[in-house]
Amino acid sequence: MTKLADLRKSYERAELSEDASLADPLKQFEKWISEAISAQVPEPNAMTLATVDSRLRPSTRVVLIKGYDEKGITWFTNYDSRKGRELAANPWAALQFHWVDLERVVRIEGCVEKVSAAESDAYFASRPLDSRIGAWASPQSQVIASRSVLVGNAARYGAKFLLHPPRPPHWGGYRLRPDTWEFWQGRKSRLHDRLRYRLNNDQQWVRERLAP
Template identity: 80%
Template sequence: MTSIADLRKSYERAELDESASHADPLQQFDQWLNEAITGQVPEPNAMTLATVGSNLRPSTRIVLIKGYDAQGITWFTNYDSRKGQELAGNPYAALQFHWVELERVVRIEGVVEKVSDAESDAYFKSRPLDSRIGAWASPQSQVISGRGVLVANAAKYAAQFLLQPPRPPHWGGYRLKPDNWQFWQGRKSRLHDRLQYRIQPDQNWLRERLAP
């Protein structure tokens, strides 16, 4: 049986050099995300979201990025979920993308705010019908007696709303406005490339190399 401690991989696919990277972290992210998509990395849009509760205990979960621009990184979820409650009490959060096949990690930190109702409405209408019903059916993060609760709720709301379920008041989008980005490229001998971008008082980005 192989020991977990003996599992190792040599990272040799690419490099990340300051002279070849973008001065704007959003452009660097756009390049890497598109390379993950065109490279057919499994679920390139999946990201880990980390929040901190009032008890100072961090928690993580996987969510899907649904948009990004100069304003920030956007995803949609249940506002009453654990992550929603934690963001209501502490709006600072972190995101992480791990594209294993490309030997790359992107880490993003910043403050989170809800997107506008109009933006949430527009995205909700674009979702498949089953997903829109599911937003009503699942009391996310709450204890339920069994899967039958979800099935019964889905049937109830499908009959109530038919083909036009409205957006639930407890469901919508969040946007993280980054103030710190880190781009990690695996390299041989664990001498990885790691570039950090920090926002400055003049709103320009300072690019720095960090030791791995």
């Protein structure tokens, strides 16, 4: 059996220098996620979302980015889920993308807010029918007796709404407004490149290199 401590990989695919990076972190992110999509890495839109509960216990889960612009990073989920309850109590959160094949990580920190009802409605209407029914059928993060509960709920709501389920009041979008970005590029000998962008008091982005 392979020992975990013996697993090694030398990161030599690319580099990230101050001269080659963009001054605006959103544009740098757009460049990297576009390259991840073009390289056909597995699930380039998957990101880990970290939240903290009232006891200061962190939790993480993988969600899918659905949009980004100068206002922030957007995803959609159940507001009554564990992450929804934690964000209601503490809106500060962190996101992380890990594109293994490109030896790249992007970390994003900031405050989270709900998107508008109109924006949530528009995205919900674009989802496949099964996913729209699923949003009604799943009491996300709650204990259920068995999978049959989900199947029964899906059948019940499917019969109720047919082809036009409305958006549930407990379901919608969140937007993280970044105040910190970090771009990590794997390098040889564990001397990785790390560029951090942070907002200063004048709301300007300051780019700085971090030791790996």
